Amino acid sequence: MDRLLTLEMFVAVASEGGFAAAARKLGSSPPAVTRGIAALEARLGTRLFHRSTRAVALTEAGAGFLEQARRILAELAGAERELRGAEAEPRGQLHLTAPVMFGRLHVLPVVGELMAQHAGLAVRMMLIDRNVRIVEEGIDVAVRIGPLADSALKAVRIDRVRQMLVASPAYLARRGAPATVEELAGHELIGTMGPRWAAEWQFASRRWRLDAPPRLVVNSVDGVLAAAEAGLGIANLLSYQLAEAVDAGRLISLLADEAPPPLPVHLLFEPSRAGLPSVRSFVAAMKARMRAAGLD
Template identity: 60%
Template sequence: MDRFDMLAAFVAVADRRGFSAAARDLSMSPPAVTRAVAGLERHLGVTLFHRSTRAVALTDEGAAFLERARAILADLREAEQVVMGGRSVPRGQLYVTAPVMFGRLHVLPVIGALVDAHDGLTARMMLLDRNVRIVEEGIDVAVRIGELADSALRTTRIGSVEQAIVASPAYLAGRGVPRRPADLSDHRCIAGSGVRTGTAWPFGGQGQAPVEIAPRLTVNTVDATLAAAEAGLGIASLLSYQCAEAIAAGRLVRILADHAPPLLPVSLLYDAGRAAMPAVRAFIDAMRERTRHGAW
């Protein structure tokens, strides 16, 4: 087994925390994965995993080696895609990460269309409501919402989203409609994950102090925040694409719209070395096109 196969086995075992699960991902037998990792350990002269009958965990040496192994495999995959696909046809695997709901609503349709259009292309999506290190994880493109920190990565802005304060018609009928942000102190508020994590909700233009809310309920997913607001449990702060369907259906009502803060950019983040990959270029173009059609 060559060195790259050994690296792939090592990374898969680290990701899946087990040899059997890694073998399924790699379409290999568990003994073959075990031999690959053992061969890599012999070559390096270190133990990469603590093994027991119930768990597999990285050693300190294994943890230190993991990011380097990911980067090597990502470079190899990029080189293969350029050679196999030339500079025009998307081929190989496209690896994208995005926020959970945005990814489901607006990235998955783009990925699906690209895979349908190109027989040689496969895709992998990581949907998380937190940022991951895309170079170390071998990710081709990350969809990010909000202002980006300075970095050496390349960015392409493809649109923006609005922050929205919402509540159910039943809640507003029973508790009244707040007319200004300060009125939220007299209301039940739902704190959730994402842009407005915590108890400081921004309003108005830049420089305006955020409003501190005292949440009666705190949840850790957008779906739970939506469900709680629709159930009349309080007022929630969400992004426009997250609550658009509920507002259109009448399950939620937007309030305090005149006090909304500035729009949040939606950007694509990727390493400059991946910009020439046909699959990456095709994905960026398709996301721009979706923006032009007013998808969010």
């Protein structure tokens, strides 16, 4: 059986959790998928799945092989797309992901301009305040804010953003403003559930560890902003998220001399997608947008 097809079957069974579901996804039949996996296992000389009447689960060897199989298929798909027209006009589906507010403020305007310029381009955006798995989710380009983990993905830095501690005038009138990092221990803090939240905060000159989790934890930037403006505590957010509220006086910047260091903003994508016209155009447009915005 064709090696590429058996790899596609393997990834589909692992992703869908069963042979029947994989067959439906591939437009094939369960017996054909079963034969394909058997052929792949025979070629590799090892079992890739534990099979039972109720479930299918990856073996240790299968789990180790899965990431390689996904990468092989992704690189082949990228090479085919590049060969079909590295210099062609952006067209087809571009899959993007970005943090919710950053996506609304800075990615959507770029997407709108690109779609106006290229009638054959379609875009699917996932705006979410968590880091999605790029390969598994089929993402072409991801916007990431903060330090990057080591990976085989290509990263293009496009800007950096300031971190700021803020509170409302009402909260400060009631509790006073912390004069030092140490005084934060006596204040109400508003936590988040996103990738930026940590039990240890980095400031300009030192690290400060929270003695206990915040009493209030909110799962979205909009929610944290609303809680801070309502006087429920001190929030640690990014400059672009706070600009409107700070300019309007609804929130006050705190400990400016000890402000946490800026965070880098990167575009992250598989190297095999770097030559795609849609990816190249999006990266160039985002670089231009960030130069004009000057977030830091």
